[in-house]
Amino acid sequence: MADKLAKVRRKFVEQVSIATLDRLLDNILEDHIVNDLEKDSILKGNSSREKARCLIDTVRKKGDRASMMMIAHLQNCDLTLYSELGLGLVPPAPPAAEPRSIKEEGRSTTLIPTTEDFWREKQNQKDIYPVTKDNYRNRVALLITNIKFTLERFDRRGAEKDEENAEKLLTDLGYEVVKHTNLTAKAIDDAVIKFSKHPKLRETDSVMVVIMSHGKLGTILGVDWKPKPRPLETSKSDDEEPDEFPIDNIYKHLGPEECPALLNQTKILIIQACRGDEKGFVLLSDRPAVPDDDGLLGFSPEHDIEDDCLRTEHKEKDFISLLSCTPDTVSYRLRHRGSFLIQFIVDVFNTAAREDDIEELFRKVMQRFEEFRTLNIRQMPTKDRCTLTKRFYFYPGLNVV
Structure with missing residues (x-):
């Protein structure tokens, strides 16, 4: 799916509207495809084309699943653009897996x-x-x-x-x-x-x-x-x-x-x-972890405790x-x-x-x-x-x- 985005990148940058960009950004932020810092970086673009270029590049670099989810959001946000980009044959993003009943x-x-x-x-x-x-x-x-x-x-x-x-x-x-x-x-x-x-x-x-x-x-x-304002932005509520x-x-x-x-x-x-x-995961090798042998911390009882009758x-x-x-x-x-x-x-x-x-x-x-x-x-x-x-x-x- 990342390849699909790469193929339509130029047409997406040229044709996507500001309104669609804003909706896509909100959706992919909510789905944790990007975080707040990445969203702020995308919004720093001086023109809608720069924002669009940064958006599609950020998502496609995150792999097939992120790309598939963005394509599904684009279908909901702007069906016309979705069709013009030739994405109609792309299957929708799979729904988030749910726990068994x-x-x-x-x-x-x-x-x-x-x-x-x-x-x-x-x-x-x-x-x-x-x-x-x-x-x-x-x-x-x-x-x-x-x-x-x-x-x-x-x-x-x-x-x-x-x-x-x-x-x-x-x-x-x-x-x-x-x-x-x-x-x-x-x-x-x-x-x-x-x-x-x-x-x-x-x-x-x-x-x-x-x-x-x-x-x-x-x-x-x-x-x-x-969220905190981006650099160079000021607001009355900054303080x-x-x-x-x-x-x-x-x-x-x-x-x-x-x-x-x-x-x-x-x-x-x-x-x-x-x-x-x-994200709550890390990538691990097959090599087993080596336990440390620091041992238990010792405990030294206090011998000089006095009672002043205060509870x-x-x-x-x-x-x-x-x-x-x-x-x-x-x-x-x-x-x-x-x-x-x-x-x-x-x-x-x-x-x-x-x-x-x-x-x-x-x-x-x-x-x-x-x-x-x-x-x-x-x-x-x-x-x-x-x-x-x-x-x-x-x-x-x-x-x-």
Whole structure:
């Protein structure tokens, strides 16, 4: 397919319109064929022909699949030009591969409830967080989903399905859901602070915070986020703070200093957002990796600890987070089914939450991503900042009447 683009390069550069170029750029950016830096480089052209030349050269150098996807987008954007270039016999780009259906995977489509006997068996075990029926009745979760952005090209198509699926799962797990949609970074911060003062927190066994948006390493993007202006461009908003919410703020607002109500209670975070713009794969040789032999770090006990009768608490404890991908990489979403992360979480929780603790559930979600391999799409969620000292079970469907 790269050869096809090479053959029509001259006619494409001469005939493509500015409107078609803009639409093609938005589409290939959304499909991760190019990144923001590459798009900016294309837009630096002084004329439409220079932009077109840079666009087609950038894409065809990325190989057959990228070229095929651009040709398919051209068919949708400008059917006349598509036909005039003689591309009508080119098969459309294959759709993004989808995970096998729940039935094919042998998983439940609804949350399987735990049993009263299982819950009773776990009570009073020192390595398990206690959950009473009164605690269960006071569960509360925060759900924030950014779908529509000020810059329309950043809209997260398919995120509506994520919001629907996440809300249903949280409700099925016994949580009262506090839901927000399309927030700026400041509004996200305000929502987390308000949530930290929820009256149910003193009586709950756990909280869940689910935030879904675009993101960068360490931050979640608000709906007013804009990319930095290109060199030599100026704007009145250049000195404004970027619309970015630091993920660290969640730990601060729900930690013991600002939220003592959640002291020793389980705090579960799920973040569906990119953490960079790199692909989640590398090319490996067949040569096995050589393990290092640095050994374990030694531990020297402190002998001079004194007690001044002041009570202290760990600055951060009883948290566990699942981030949608590894640092600096992207996460993926299907426009009609939502993100792979939320799909796999729902599948795994529906089937296994009745008997598995939260760390095992997250491990099984990660395993789903290891099993799911298609073309050059790779994504691996990451358990992050886990400070759980015991095992936490959801006990879905526990009879609390």
